[in-house]
Amino acid sequence: MSEALSSQKSESDVLVVHGGTPLSGALRVRGAKNLVSKAMVAALLGDSPSRLFDVPRIRDVEVVRGLLELHGVRVADGEDGELIFDPANVESANVDEINVHAGSSRIPILLCGPLLHRLGHAFIPDLGGCHIGPRPIDFHLQSLRQFGAQIEKTPQGLALTAPDGLRGTKLELPYPSVGATEQVLLTAVLAEGVTELRNAAVEPEIIDLICVLQKMGAIINVHTSRVIEIEGVPRLKGYVHRPVPDRIEAASWAAAALATGGEVNVIGAEQAAMTTFLNTFRSVGGDFEITDTRPPHDGRPGVEGGIRFWHPGGELKAVALETGVHPGFMTDWQQPLVVALTQARGLSIVHETVYEQRLGYTAALNAMGATIQTYRNCLGNTPCRFGRRNFHHSAVIAGPSKLHAADLVIPDLRAGFSHLIAALAAEGTSRVYGVELINRGYEDFEAKLAALGASVERP
Incomplete structure (x- = not known):
């Protein structure tokens, strides 16, 4: 192992993976990471407690x-994953305490609208998140200014005030960004007047956030052609909500089943939000079976639905796919699936159109024996916004390739899970460094691996 690799990750943050064993068994996914954190922020807007x-x-x-x-919100734990939020005593937070979270998450930017409504001011520390492209907050700040916020740059971050309150406005996104759409929704619901957002994101998690806000008393209309209209209301109450299941985690385990030649039953996964992934999974040569949830009836116990994914045997088939905003193929699905595509016969093509630096993880797969070439050209059906900007955002995967063990350093959340899948599929023993990053988005992933028969251990 190189000195550079040793310096990046410590022995306390490593998982030893003995590869070559098909995953087999069942696990459960909970609420979507991309909804849960935003619903937690939405609790700030209510004048009564919320339950998630x-x-x-x-x-x-x-x-x-x-x-x-x-910020003074009392958070209590209920049973089996329930959180209760009481926002009765929202208050200003110490800048130094907020900065403790700098680099941990990009969520602080979404607190701005709710805090401006509740307190008249907000603070944003330096933002973190996965290093998969610049992910600028320019539109977040521009939209907050259009709502009436004033923003001052300080050595610690950005200080926001709204001396005249927040007012509805008309905005149009240059790209249907999920984060920017969430920002507008969380700010507009209590702003005076009507807000119109064009070219909005309409992912299932966005629609679920709209459901949360509607339960609180918001008036939000989703029109055709990605137009969302929000009519500001004077007050919102708390909500009671069960989020949509995590379609990213479900697809990640599906890809792991395919790459290792195994079978994984993902309890809680739902078909509707995953139809694009399921079509591609079947085109590659994987198979799946959907079980619908059945409530208790005539004394018989209920059944929680899910999707069982498996490798049916035989060769996998190469495919061409292009990531995109919903209802397209989700960018967070491509990294886990590419590991399975290294085992498909022929040339698979991936065109990444959401994050310009999301293919960097393929270098580690090549070091394990994969044959993946990245290109600056748009290899999809249509040119994208990265085509003329010198980013390696397309890939050609030649397979099948025999993967062998390696020492891997996780660069970001989704790439990290892909590296983990590759280690599980490879022959030999790999050491995966930086596994704590995976905990950002995958609950109890080590316990789930054990339940699926994976041979993994901490050194």
């Missing part, structure tokens, strides 16, 4: 909980 069920035990939830508690 099926909350996963992941690092991002801990970060948001810490930020809410710093």
